[in-house]
Structures are given as structure tokens and as C-alpha cells.
Amino acid sequence: MAVTSAPPALSELKARAKSIRKGIITSTTTAGSGHPTSSLSGVEIAVALYFGGILRYDPKNPHWPERDRFILSKGHAAPLLYAVLAEAGYFPKDQLATLRKIGSPLEGHPNMRRLAGVEASTGSLGQGLSQGIGHALAARMNRLNYRTFVLMGDGEIDEGQVWEGAMAAKKFQLEDLVAIVDQNGFQQTGPTAEVLDLRPVTQRWEAFGWFAQEINGHDLSEVLAAFQKAAQTKGKPSVIVARTVKGYPIQHLLTKDPNHHGKPLTKEEQDKALAFIDSQP
């Protein structure tokens, strides 16, 4: 029942990534609001999880107790989650056009009560890791071998709760918990290094007792390898600090404002972006 077949070819994953990127861009432009650039930076991470043989899940049985958990803690990247869930078959892709519209379960930030496949209602930053710890503790108590993945932003880890969670996950030796930091270098009002400089981020996690890896978050092979390495880690939780680019790979279309936070692309920018994505290998 679970999607656990052998990892597909890189070309197939790249095609998935393209399709998801187009979904992110068109859904936010259609909605007229949303966070496309924050969503685009996390695409390879999500593709590796959902289509690279890492995450066990079943769109026909979304509450399957042994499913792996994916918690999108950076809830403003909801368009990424929705595009991925549609790609995975949780709901028809044409539903992406209802993003942020009244009556649609595709709310501005994820609502677990309205959309199957959404593991947590997020949007107030810093809360996903703690919830992931709860899932991981329950797995141990229930003797289930599912794993829990939590995707955070690099701005999000300003939140103190993240570090409370980091300490607790170490205490409970949650080896089946994997945090991913989508390090796209920006938060709402500017570069993360200027707003609140948390560098060195990877060493910071190590100091909190985690197994930490730093990778290029847009290189699918690197992302897959990091998840595989995390799976072999024993006795401590894992974090993957994924260096990414906000708005990747259409950042060159947004040169006036490389952050482009919380703004959809205009129709014109959208068309250019879609054409550019299609032109990529």
C-alpha cells in the first residue's frame, strides 16, 4: 500500500520538481497572494521525500497509522505542500486553482482538519518541531516504525520553541526524527544573516546534540543521500541544513527584490517563469 518502490531515476524526479514548481507559481498568481518564493526553495527537499522513496505514505489511506509523517512547519510554504500533495494524488491538480479562495480546503496556511495529507495546522512559526517530537514519541510507545520529518525555514529557527524542541529531541534520543532547515537566506524583512544571525547554523544544531548535515538543497542527489544517511543515524535526531535559493530557479526574474517575500508573481512574470522552467534540462 505504501509508496516504497525503488528510487526513480533522477530525470523523473526532475520532472516532478518542474510540475510542482509550476503548480506553486500558477496557484499563487491565480490567488493573487501567497508565498511562492518561500515555496520554491523547498521543492527538491519535498520531491526527494515524496517521490525519491524516502517517505512512506498512501494517498488513499491518509491516516494509515504507520505512515511516515511530513510536517510543514514553515506553513507559509503551503503552496509547496499543496502542489506536492496534488502531485502525489491526494487530490486533483485542478484544485490547486482554488488556493486561498473561500470554501477551499487549500487555505493560506495548512489546515489539517480540512485537507487529507496535511499532518499539522501551521502558520505560527516554530511549532512544527515540537509536534514532530510528539509523533516520534508516540511511534516509540506504539512500537510503530514510522519516521517523522519536519521542514522549517531558516528564518523560522529564530523562534525559541525550535530550540526547546531541539533539546527535548536530543533528551529522548529520537533517531527517527529528521528536521530539515530550508536555508534560503531570507526572512520577511531581509537576509537572515542581518535580521538575526544564527550562523554557524549547522554547528549550532550539533551543539544541541543532533547529527547535522549541510547540503546543496537543490541538488536532488545530495538531498537523497542526506535523507539516507539520516535514516542510518542511531541514538540522536538528525537535521539537514539545506542551502537553497529563495525563488529558485526563477530568481533572476525577480531582481528588483531578491526576497520577494509573500508576493505572488504577476501574470507576466508567471508566464516568463513557466517558460523558463520548461526550458530547463
Add this chain to the structure above:
Amino acid sequence: MKMGKSTREAFGQALAKLGEEIPDIVVIDGDVHNSTRTDFFANKFPDRFFNVGIAESNLVGIAAGLTCAGKRAWLSSFACFIMCNAYDQLRMSVAFPNLDVKVVGTHAGISIGEDGPSQMGIEDVSLACSLPNFTVVVPADEPSMYQAVKALAGIRTPAYLRAGRPNVPLVYEDGCPFTLGKANKLRDGKDVTIIADGLMAAAALEAAEKLAGQGVQARVLDMHTVKPCDDAAILAAARETGRIVVAEEHLLHGGLGSVVAMSAARQHPVPMRFVGLRDTFAESGKPEELLAKYGLTAADIERAALELVTKKAS
């Protein structure tokens, strides 16, 4: 009235007993289990108990995750710390997804005494009532706390349960009927109704006794469930006694008084008086000294009732 245990002690014992009956119950603690008395549960079920350190935000999130994964989480800390420090987490990780997480705030009110205002939960009920999907319960004494724990285990939605530090008089010496959302009539009367919760229920009974000596027959309601409140009991009190005094060990703003006033105003407005903490922090002192200084005694309730009864028009 005979003295009983504190409601925090009763909570701890009830929770440990509940743990026997419901194997899915887990308890999360912010390193205060010997104060909140979740230590009874911890000693009995060490594998189902998690002390996450002094980190209330993370504590609430972990409880939410455990519940999403099929456990039934009860979490506890001091009322002021859990409600004030972790309010966003209660809102987003528990209330919004409507999870079966039970939040227990102990050391509520000013009756904790000497530790002083930093430790006193005086706004917790107001905050809890402002969380959609939450049930809010403030038991009066030891037997009603046992009943409250049992009743809250019977619902699969979030709740806030308030407990106090000191031993309190037994309002329910001979057993306690308990239905969530249904007030208990502790004494009947026709001249005025005193609606109270927590340790003010005992004070209300004492006040009613004094009032009777002056020819004033006071009805006393224990409104243990603040949300949803018992609209029918409030309507009956307004209609049948024409005057209402509300008494609570909480800031007047947003607590039981506000809830009762809104209900009465909507259904059958009558003159009302409010006994509670008046837009102020308290201070260190003996519990009884503090309750007297800040106007939370039977005498304060009695005075408020007499004011209503002797006032002809309002």
C-alpha cells in the same frame, strides 16, 4: 465546612487513577510535577510520562503531536505559565486543530500565598475562554475535581482545568453530581443568586448562611463549567431571584463574571454585582490575608448581595 485536600492534589490522584482505566493517556510536564501533583501518575506510569524541562511552548506542541498520533495527552504546569507562556501554542497547535489535549493549570488564583504575583494565575480562565473549541472547568473542591477529571476524559476535544494550591473546604461532603456545562445548585433562595466557581463556592455558601441570618434567602450556584456556561441556570436565577452576584478568584475582566453577565444580558437582564480581583496584581502574604485584602471573602460576597437586595431600583 470540613476541610478537604487541595484541588491540585485531587487532580493528581484522579489523573493517576484515570491512567489505570485509559491506557492511551500520557502526561507531559514542565518540571513541576511535584507541585502540580502529576507525580502520582509519573510514579505509576513512568513510560507514559514526559518531563520536557522548563519549556512550556515545546510542552504543548509535544502534547499536540502525541495526540495526533493516537495518544490522549494531559499536560500540566502552573496556570500562569502554561496559559501565558504557551498561549500561541495552545491556540495554534491545540485549539485550532481541535485536539483532545487536556490542559491543567495549577496554583491558580491569589490563594497560592507567599510565592507572590509572578506565580499567580489570575487571567487563565479568561485566556482559556478565548480559545475556540475549549471547555473550561473550575472545580470547587476535592470531590468535584475527581468528577471533573472523569468528565473531561469523556470528551475528545480540548479543555482547560483549573486547580488551586491550598487545601479548601469540602463543598461536596456527601458526593458531587457533575455534568459538564450544568451548574450545581448548592442552596436555594428567592432573593438573590450567588454564582461562584473554585474556592469561591465555599465562600458563597458561607455568605448565604450569613445572609439568611438577616432574612435574605440566597440561591448558590457552583458554576464549575465556565465554558460552555449553564445558560438555563442563569436564566432561572435571573427570573426567579432578580439579582445576581458572581464570585471568582480571578481578574474581573474576562472571567466567570463576564460570562454570566453576557448570558444574563442576552436572556433576562437583572442587577448584578461582581466579586473578583479588580484590575490589579496581588502580592506576597498568607492566603487568607490576601483573600481578605483583595476582596475575595464571604464577607465581600455578603456585602455585594446586600447592596443588591437593599437597592430598590437599578
